Amino acid sequence: xxxxxxxxxxxxxxxxxxxxxxxxxxxxxxxxxxxxxxxxxxxxxxxxxxxxxxxxxxxxxxxxxxxxxxxxxxxxxxxxxxxxxxxxxxxxxxxxxxxxxxxxxxxxxxxxxxxxxxxxxxxxxxxxxxxxxxxxxxxxxxxxxxxxxxxxxxxxxxxxxxxxxxxxxxxxxxxxxxxxxxxxxxxxxxxxxxxxxxxxxxxxxxxxxxxxxxxxxxxxxxxxxxxxxxxxxxxxxxxxxxxxxxxxxxxxxxxxxxxxxxxxxxxxxxxxxxxxxxxxxxxxxxxxxxxxxxxxxxxxxxxxxxxxxxxxxxxxxxxxxxxxxxxxxxxxxxxxxxxxxxxxxxxxxxxxxxxxxxxxxxxxxx
Amino acid sequence: xxxxxxxxxxxxxxxxxxxxxxxxxxxxxxxxxxxxxxxxxxxxxxxxxxxxxxxxxxxxxxxxxxxxxxxxxxxxxxxxxxxxxxxxxxxxxxxxxxxxxxxxxxxxxxxxxxxxxxxxxxxxxxxxxxxxxxxxxxxxxxxxxxxxxxxxxxxxxxxxxxxxxxxxxxxxxxxxxxxxxxxxxxxxxxxxxxxxxxxxxxxxxxxxxxxxxxxxxxxxxxxxxxxxxxxxxxxxxxxxxxxxxxxxxxxxxxxxxxxxxxxxxxxxxxxxxxxxxxxxxxxxxxxxxxxxxxxxxxxxxxxxxxxxxxxxxxxxxxxxxxxxxxxxxxxxxxxxxxxxxxxxxxxxxxxxxxxxxxxxxxxxxxxxxxxxxxxxxxxxxxxxxxxxxxxxxxxxxxxxxxxxxxxxxxxxxxxxxxxxxxxxxxxxxxxxxxxxxxxxxxxxxxxxxxxxxxxxxxxxxxxxxxxxxxxxxxxxxxxxxxxxxxxx
Numbered sequence: 001x002x003x004x005x006x007x008x009x010x011x012x013x014x015x016x017x018x019x020x021x022x023x024x025x026x027x028x029x030x031x032x033x034x035x036x037x038x039x040x041x042x043x044x045x046x047x048x049x050x051x052x053x054x055x056x057x058x059x060x061x062x063x064x065x066x067x068x069x070x071x072x073x074x075x076x077x078x079x080x081x082x083x084x085x086x087x088x089x090x091x092x093x094x095x096x097x098x099x100x101x102x103x104x105x106x107x108x109x110x111x112x113x114x115x116x117x118x119x120x121x122x123x124x125x126x127x128x129x130x131x132x133x134x135x136x137x138x139x140x141x142x143x144x145x146x147x148x149x150x151x152x153x154x155x156x157x158x159x160x161x162x163x164x165x166x167x168x169x170x171x172x173x174x175x176x177x178x179x180x181x182x183x184x185x186x187x188x189x190x191x192x193x194x195x196x197x198x199x200x201x202x203x204x205x206x207x208x209x210x211x212x213x214x215x216x217x218x219x220x221x222x223x224x225x226x227x228x229x230x231x232x233x234x235x236x237x238x239x240x241x242x243x244x245x246x247x248x249x250x251x252x253x254x255x256x257x258x259x260x261x262x263x264x265x266x267x268x269x270x271x272x273x274x275x276x277x278x279x280x281x282x283x284x285x286x287x288x289x290x291x292x293x294x295x296x297x298x299x300x301x302x303x304x305x306x307x308x309x310x311x312x313x314x315x316x317x318x319x320x321x322x323x324x325x326x327x328x329x330x331x332x333x334x335x336x337x338x339x340x341x342x343x344x345x346x347x348x349x350x351x352x353x354x355x356x357x358x359x360x361x362x363x364x365x366x
Numbered sequence: 367x368x369x370x371x372x373x374x375x376x377x378x379x380x381x382x383x384x385x386x387x388x389x390x391x392x393x394x395x396x397x398x399x400x401x402x403x404x405x406x407x408x409x410x411x412x413x414x415x416x417x418x419x420x421x422x423x424x425x426x427x428x429x430x431x432x433x434x435x436x437x438x439x440x441x442x443x444x445x446x447x448x449x450x451x452x453x454x455x456x457x458x459x460x461x462x463x464x465x466x467x468x469x470x471x472x473x474x475x476x477x478x479x480x481x482x483x484x485x486x487x488x489x490x491x492x493x494x495x496x497x498x499x500x501x502x503x504x505x506x507x508x509x510x511x512x513x514x515x516x517x518x519x520x521x522x523x524x525x526x527x528x529x530x531x532x533x534x535x536x537x538x539x540x541x542x543x544x545x546x547x548x549x550x551x552x553x554x555x556x557x558x559x560x561x562x563x564x565x566x567x568x569x570x571x572x573x574x575x576x577x578x579x580x581x582x583x584x585x586x587x588x589x590x591x592x593x594x595x596x597x598x599x600x601x602x603x604x605x606x607x608x609x610x611x612x613x614x615x616x617x618x619x620x621x622x623x624x625x626x627x628x629x630x631x632x633x634x635x636x637x638x639x640x641x642x643x644x645x646x647x648x649x650x651x652x653x654x655x656x657x658x659x660x661x662x663x664x665x666x667x668x669x670x671x672x673x674x675x676x677x678x679x680x681x682x683x684x685x686x687x688x689x690x691x692x693x694x695x696x697x698x699x700x701x702x703x704x705x706x707x708x709x710x711x712x713x714x715x716x717x718x719x720x721x722x723x724x725x726x727x728x729x730x731x732x733x734x735x736x737x738x739x740x741x742x743x744x745x746x747x748x749x750x751x752x753x754x755x756x757x758x759x760x761x762x763x764x765x766x767x768x769x770x771x772x773x774x775x776x777x778x779x780x781x782x783x784x785x786x787x788x789x790x791x792x793x794x795x796x797x798x799x800x801x802x803x804x805x806x807x808x809x810x811x812x813x814x815x816x817x818x819x820x821x822x823x824x825x826x827x828x829x830x831x832x833x834x835x836x837x838x839x840x841x842x843x844x845x846x847x848x849x850x851x852x853x854x
Contacts, residue, residue: 004823009551012824016558019830023837156372162841166771171778179782 028159036168038064039147039158050175051186053168054078054097056144061094061186062112069093070113073125074101075189076247079308080315083184088319091121095186102133103226108148110233114240123243123315126230127304128269135225188308195307197297197352204252204303206349206356211261219265220272227276234280243318245286246273246325248294248310253303254341255349258359263341267334274330286318287325289333290340297352367412369561369615370569372843378409379619382523386623390547399514399541402623406523410487417486421521424456428496429516435500436507446504450497457493460485465690488527490687492520494654499534501658515541524619528612530630530650537625546624555824556816557621559832563812564614566835569842571806572607574770574799575600579737581766586746590759594750596796597763598734602726603803605733606635609648614812633811638721639714640704640728651687655680677709678702688736693744697736704728761789764796 032040036050038060043049049065051057062070069091071080078097085093096109106124113119139148146154158164175181234242257263270287277283288294299307317323325333346359367374382405389398411418431449435442464480471478499519503509511534519537520526540546582589582597589597613631620627634647644652660680666673678699685698708714715721731751738744749755765788768777773795780791810818819828 006551008823009555009820012555012829013551013558015824015826015829016833016836019833020836023833024840027837027841157844160837160841161844162771163844165841167774170775174778174782 024160027165030169031159031161031164034169034172035060036164036172037147037158039155040064042066047172047176048181048183049186050172050181051095051183052171054095054099054187055142056147058096058098058109059112059148062096062109063116065094067092067094067113067117067119069119069121069123070110071095071097071123071125072106072110073097073123073247074106074127074130075099075305076127077123077125077311078187079185079190080311081182081184081188081308082186083182084312084315085123088315089121093121093123097187098139101130102135102137103130103229104133104135104137105139106130107229107233108139114233114237119237119240121241121243124230124245125247126244126273127247127249128266131226131269131273132220132222133226135222135229190301190308193301193305195299195301197300200250200297200300200302201252201352203301204256206255206353207259208357210259210357210359213264214261216265216268219262220269223269223272227272231277231280234277234283238282240282242277242280242283243286244277244283245314245318245323246270246288247314248288248291248306249304250297250300250306251295251341251344251348252297252300252352254337255345256303258341258345263338267338270325270330270334274325274327278327284318285325286314286323287330287333288314288317288323289337291323295340295344367409369612369619370565370839370843372840373412374409375840375843378405379622381405383622387547387549390544395544395547396514398547399518403514403517403521406518406521406526409523410521410526414487420456420486420489421492424453424492424496425517425520427452428500428520429513431500432503432511432516435503436510442504442507446500449500453493453497453500457489459483460489462686462690491529491531492526494531494651494687496520498531498654498658502534511538522620522625524616524623525627528609528616529648530613530616530628531654532627532650536628540625548624550624552820553621553624556820557618557623559816559819560614560618560621560812562618562832562836562839563815564611564616564618565839567607567611567614567812569839570835571803572604572611573842574767574772575604575607575803577766577770578763578796579604582763583737583743585759585762586743588759588762589747589750590755590757591750591753592757593759593763594747595730596760598730598747598751599800601737602635602730602733603800603807605737606807607803610812617813629813631811633807635726635729635807636722637725638717639708639725640701641708643725643729644701644705651684655684659683674706677705681705691739692741693735693738696744697732700728700732700735704732761793764792765789767792767795767799 033044035041037053037056038049040060042064049061051061069085069089071077071082071085071093074097077095078099080095082093082095085091094113096106096113098105098109103126110122110124113122139145146157230244254263257266273287274285277285293299293313294306294310299310301307342359349356350358367378369375382402385401385405386398389395389401407418407421410421428449431445431452434445435449438445460483463483467478467480470476499511499516503511515538516534518541519532519534522532522537525532578600579597582593582600610631617627617630628650630648630650632646632649634643637643637646660676663676663679664672665676668676679702681702682695682698684701685694685696688694688698715724731748734747734751735744738747767773768781768788776795777788777791780788819825
């Protein structure tokens with residue numbers, strides 16, 4: 001090869017390397033500047049926080065936002081508007097949501113929040129699926145796991161990511177300019193859903209028989225460890241008020257539990273929950289039993305997911321001191337709930353499922 | 367490992383290049399070949415280490431056959447037959463067991479359970495490559511071959527998984543030529559350019575068309591006439607860019623290591639007949655079947671009928687090689703008929719737009735059969751293509767592009783400002799994509815482009831274009847998909 005050819009080739013390779021680096025650096029710079037997952041910083045200037053990808057954004061918001069309380073939980077609290085918390089409690093809240101999450105995963109988020117901020121309140125939605133989930137669950141191994149660690153070496157997946165560059169940043173800009181975006185509604189999903197008895201009964205088919213009650217200890221095998229993990233954190237942060245609430249469920253969910261033989265375990269779970277934190281002064285425990293708004297099928301999109309109106313009422317009731325769960329009132333609440341479920345499963349369910357098998361003996365179990 | 371993955375581009379490739387040139391620089395020529403083998407096997411076993419046992423056993427057994435063929439005088443033919451049977455048996459077991467069980471079940475009305483055997487990556491390619499070496503050794507036993515050379519010839523990673531199907535005479539002399547082991551900026555520059563252009567074809571074009579194709583086949587029960595034609599057209603374009611991309615990348619990578627792989631793809635969609643198409647598409651496969659099946663069967667030396675039969679058989683076998691399903695057999699048979707038609711001296715179309723158009727339509731329809739995967743899907747698509755069935759699904763088909771990151775801003779803006787035009791915008795976007803593809807298909811191919819640029823001393827705008835494409839590819843790495851030819 002001639003010297004000129006060799007020179008041209010070397011110059012080409014150098015230019016290619018340099019210009020590729022420049023392009024890649026420019027892309028990384030844009031991502032760091034807008035930072036749609038808030039991995040590096042909170043929204044710049046007056047920009048709104050656009051939160052629509054919970055798994056990718058929760059860690060960043062907990063690390064970099066300014067707040068004094070968090071809303072922890074699964075999809076049931078996703079429709080909670082953080083502005084309500086400001087109105088009802090006077091707290092600046094961010095949401096730490098894990099759809100279908102376990103207590104262990106949510107405790108990871110809680111720890112992350114405590115590392116970043118001094119928290120006045122933790123609102124934690126503890127339903128059966130959270131409290132009975134495997135306590136060894138972790139957030140490792142997911143597409144977004146690299147955003148959870150603090151290792152800058154694996155940030156490439158974020159800095160050079162087509163979705164981030166062409167979808168998330170433009171969306172962030174659009175929400176800050178032309179679209180009417182409410183920051184308080186982070187991760188909400190209600191807009192595309194229909195909340196009505198008619199729509200929600202499609203998602204449930206009553207079983208044709210009522211199973212024997214299943215062994216409570218087997219169903220609640222993870223509960224002690226989950227309660228221990230939670231209590232450990234409560235004890236470690238006496239200055240923080242923990243607002244723990246067992247969310248409501250539709251009558252169809254309770255019917256499902258009754259037919260599946262899990263109702264006794266649910267009762268026991270509530271009993272244990274009512275006593276678990278009795279020695280913690282910084283805990284307020286709430287449960288929502290048989291009130292009509294909470295049972296009404298028209299407020300649900302499926303057996304367990306309720307409308308934002310229910311979300312609001314939850315927080316309103318808690319702020320007003322209603323629906324507090326204590327060791328003393330739990331049995332009465334359970335009995336009330338039991339009676340309501342049995343009435344539904346032995347009679348009212350036919351309004352929705354004319355062929356449904358009715359509960360043969362509607363008298364409450366001892 | 368995939369070529370279109372961060373681990374390959376930013377770790378495996380630079381480290382392997384460094385090791386290869388480093389070892390050769392300090393004159394460790396044989397260790398450098400072992401190093402290349404080890405790196406290639408790491409590349410191969412990255413996702414499924416268990417496959418390493420298979421490929422290593424296959425290499426070892428074939429090498430023993432080669433040694434035996436070189437050294438024994440009697441029974442060489444029987445040994446060759448045994449070697450061919452062993453290779454085809456291995457391929458047959460992994461690729462055709464379930465297909466055969468299905469045929470037996472259908473014919474005998476039985477219900478033998480399928481084995482659901484996972485097809486090891488690249489087995490179709492490395493089996494043919496080893497068969498070619500075995501047969502060549504039988505024909506010319508005097509050629510010596512070291513084990514490290516043979517292993518490197520089979521498992522050299524640029525061609526290991528999806529070809530080209532290289533002959534031992536093409537690659538092994540290059541391994542022996544020590545002058546090729548010195549870093550050559552010219553070869554390296556051409557190689558890296560081809561690799562970047564190939565990667566762009568795959569990630570920025572083929573995968574976009576692939577979305578339309580996948581969506582169309584997912585919704586095959588609702589598909590209408592224009593959608594069926596559009597899906598078939600998009601698949602022809604996707605397959606072209608996908609396979610062409612792989613070939614460019616394979617040749618580019620080999621060139622970065624100083625080697626040259628045979629041309630496998632030469633603008634096949636520009637062909638004016640099916641015979642010409644097959645002289646441009648997957649050229650090394652055509653060569654394999656010509657050398658090792660067609661000619662031994664008698665080729666064109668035994669009369670017209672026998673020639674026609676040989677051609678037809680070769681294409682049916684080629685169809686079966688591509689996949690174990692009746693749709694592949696039908697596709698192969700159609701190709702055979704197409705080639706036979708192209709060979710006719712009478713009633714042939716004059717070379718021009720009409721002959722190109724009919725060839726292209728034939729390719730579009732036959733590749734749709736290739737993609738169908740089952741007779742049911744094939745019939746549904748054919749019915750939709752040839753029986754007018756409205757246009758109800760067409761806007762929905764085009765709307766699958768709305769979520770593609772490249773078009774996201776446009777489609778979301780239209781959705782927000784003028785939602786009534788959303789469907790039209792998606793149709794427009796697909797039209798733009800087709801125009802881009804037509805432009806690229808019509809122009810110079812990647813190899814010509816790179817050769818021209820090298821001759822012009824690598825113009826700065828070309829360098830910038832490559833750098834921009836590379837940056838686009840890097841940001842696209844979060845949407846990794848596998849190459850279509852890995853499935854065969």
